[in-house]
Amino acid sequence: xxxxxxxxxxxxxxxxxxxxxxxxxxxxxxxxxxxxxxxxxxxxxxxxxxxxxxxxxxxxxxxxxxxxxxxxxxxxxxxxxxxxxxxxxxxxxxxxxxxxxxxxxx
Numbered sequence: 329x330x331x332x333x334x335x336x337x338x339x340x341x342x343x344x345x346x347x348x349x350x351x352x353x354x355x356x357x358x359x360x361x362x363x364x365x366x367x368x369x370x371x372x373x374x375x376x377x378x379x380x381x382x383x384x385x386x387x388x389x390x391x392x393x394x395x396x397x398x399x400x401x402x403x404x405x406x407x408x409x410x411x412x413x414x415x416x417x418x419x420x421x422x423x424x425x426x427x428x429x430x431x432x433x434x
Contacts, residue, residue, distance in 0.1 A: 353379075 335341055357376060367373055374380075 336345070357379060360376060360378065365372065371377065
């Protein structure tokens, strides 16, 4: 039995995707020089302002997510089976098996 080959398993496809993304970035940056924008603030006139603004927004989102992780994260043993929830765990396993069997039949 051969292992299924996905599109990004081939390094050529990954390189092609990266080149296409770079080309899109260059084209959009070049269009920023040509397209007339209706601006509301003077700093919007800067070349590449929206690219910089988008990059900064992504960095801020990552930093916020890192801080949120501190109070959203669960303990390592959050999903461990204890004597109290053993029955619930058994029921979940049975339901998972049924769903898997149903998927295989269809």
